[in-house]
Amino acid sequence: MITAQQKPINEIRGMLGPYKxxxxxxxxxxVAECAAGGQKETAMLAxxxxxxxxxxxxxxxxxxxxxxxxxxxxxxxxxxxxISSYDAVLSLGCGAGVQAxxxxxxxxxxxxxxxxxxxxxxRAQGLWMENCLGCGDCMLxxxxxxxxxxxxxKQLFNGPCGGSVGGRCEINQDVDCAWQxxxxxxxxxxxxxxxxxxxxxxxxxxxxxxxxxxIIREDQQR
Amino acid sequence: xxxxxxxxxxxEKGGFAVTSECGPPKGADPQAILKKAELLRGxxxxxxxxxxxxxxxxxxxxxxxxxxRQAGLDPVLQMVVRDRNRIALQSDILGASAIGIRNVLxxxxxxxxxxxxxxxxxxxxxxxxxxxxxVKNMRDERVVIGGDxxxxxxxxxxxxxxxxxxxPLDFRVVRLAKKINAGADFIQTQCIFNFxxxxxxxxxxxxxxxxxxxxxxxxxxxxxxxxMARYMKTKVSGIDVPDELIRRMECVSKDRQRExxxxxxxxxxxxxxxxxxIRGVHIMAxxxxxxxxxxxxxxxxxxxxxxxxx
Numbered sequence: 001m002i003t004a005q006q007k008p009i010n011e012i013r014g015m016l017g018p019y020k021x022x023x024x025x026x027x028x029x030x031v032a033e034c035a036a037g038g039q040k041e042t043a044m045l046a047x048x049x050x051x052x053x054x055x056x057x058x059x060x061x062x063x064x065x066x067x068x069x070x071x072x073x074x075x076x077x078x079x080x081x082x083i084s085s086y087d088a089v090l091s092l093g094c095g096a097g098v099q100a101x102x103x104x105x106x107x108x109x110x111x112x113x114x115x116x117x118x119x120x121x122x123r124a125q126g127l128w129m130e131n132c133l134g135c136g137d138c139m140l141x142x143x144x145x146x147x148x149x150x151x152x153x154k155q156l157f158n159g160p161c162g163g164s165v166g167g168r169c170e171i172n173q174d175v176d177c178a179w180q181x182x183x184x185x186x187x188x189x190x191x192x193x194x195x196x197x198x199x200x201x202x203x204x205x206x207x208x209x210x211x212x213x214x215i216i217r218e219d220q221q222r
Numbered sequence: 223x224x225x226x227x228x229x230x231x232x233x234e235k236g237g238f239a240v241t242s243e244c245g246p247p248k249g250a251d252p253q254a255i256l257k258k259a260e261l262l263r264g265x266x267x268x269x270x271x272x273x274x275x276x277x278x279x280x281x282x283x284x285x286x287x288x289x290x291r292q293a294g295l296d297p298v299l300q301m302v303v304r305d306r307n308r309i310a311l312q313s314d315i316l317g318a319s320a321i322g323i324r325n326v327l328x329x330x331x332x333x334x335x336x337x338x339x340x341x342x343x344x345x346x347x348x349x350x351x352x353x354x355x356x357v358k359n360m361r362d363e364r365v366v367i368g369g370d371x372x373x374x375x376x377x378x379x380x381x382x383x384x385x386x387x388x389x390p391l392d393f394r395v396v397r398l399a400k401k402i403n404a405g406a407d408f409i410q411t412q413c414i415f416n417f418x419x420x421x422x423x424x425x426x427x428x429x430x431x432x433x434x435x436x437x438x439x440x441x442x443x444x445x446x447x448x449x450m451a452r453y454m455k456t457k458v459s460g461i462d463v464p465d466e467l468i469r470r471m472e473c474v475s476k477d478r479q480r481e482x483x484x485x486x487x488x489x490x491x492x493x494x495x496x497x498x499x500i501r502g503v504h505i506m507a508x509x510x511x512x513x514x515x516x517x518x519x520x521x522x523x524x525x526x527x528x529x530x531x532x
Binding site: 155158161164180 | 304308330331333335336344346347348349350351352355356367383384385387388389390393396397399400403404412459460
């Protein structure tokens, strides 16, 4: 999923400055799973903003609403009936959600309430870990299910750098060395021969070389 | 004038090679690098110029390499993949060759988070092994990545680094093999303090025939003090200083610790000279270039062979 964290409240308040009728818009998908922008967080942020507005004697109307998915037009379209009552939307969607809403409603500012972080997993309660860069050319098979691009600090394709000690990355003792994990897993599978070959330079055009990426599936179009 | 790699020429003649290094300054003064280089003249065959080491902005290794070359020494241009993408790296290899640099050491580089630019993007478009292979293909096949043909190919003696002391030990030899198979002509190791571990690594390398395929230069660093030994052991990832060595440094008075550090370094070199599969030493006297000449002298490495280009 896409993970995100809420921006500092003062940064959000700063961006909302000129607006009097604000819709705080949550998203019940990824950002709900990472406790950043779901229904609960949306309600909390809206009430915090209402409280702060009241304390500062600001005449602001703040309502909240949560879509199942801000990044899917079929859901975003449901705002059609209510959005005209507001002069700004504060979106708790990820960057894709904010932009999908903005794309559909070009007359109204859509303001991000979150910092979108990474594609990752929920490892434990309150712990999310990055494990995918969305490079467009998955090589997890070769690396025993551990991505050296997303999880090695130097994105090395051909083994650990000289700073790997005791399974830890040189940049920080809290960071696991992805290469130690790759080697441990491939050793278990008896597949260390996969690491003898030299992996050639990555084809980055599938991530960023061709400008913003899109997927076109004619079989899915109607 | 024809430029040659003195390192290559010494190794090809079967000699025991000696390299050292110079860190460029945090400033634009050419004298800062030239003064350091002067201390190494006649004491070593070739001089590594480090590339923004520890992620700190410094005078570029390319410019420092040119200054050293103009001063009549043979630079080993260190190039990290942290700061440049494949276009810039390949372009700089051509540029380096054009201005008479004949050795390159292809490195990953210290992570940017350690230096004074922690907000920088880490490029890592290529990794160090891919970079070695790219330089070899440019030199031997006259092609860049993607297959485009070069005019005059670069003339480079290609090096890579190896750290026998990082984990996991078994894979360290695989990684060495990959670097050599990618095209490394020479290898400079991380500084050796723990011979037990080093010998294990080297023996595995010998078993794979790697010491026949590339010239391995053992890295040595003179310790300045017991404090430095402790710091390197605990604070620098991938450096292994055994406790007995720290004790040995602690057992002499502070004013004699530098002498003890040099003594250990000389003993290490003596041992490396007797080690099958070791073709030279790389003396990394960190901000202590004055020590290199004395170490080389006491380890019986002087005089250095007169270079072919002089």
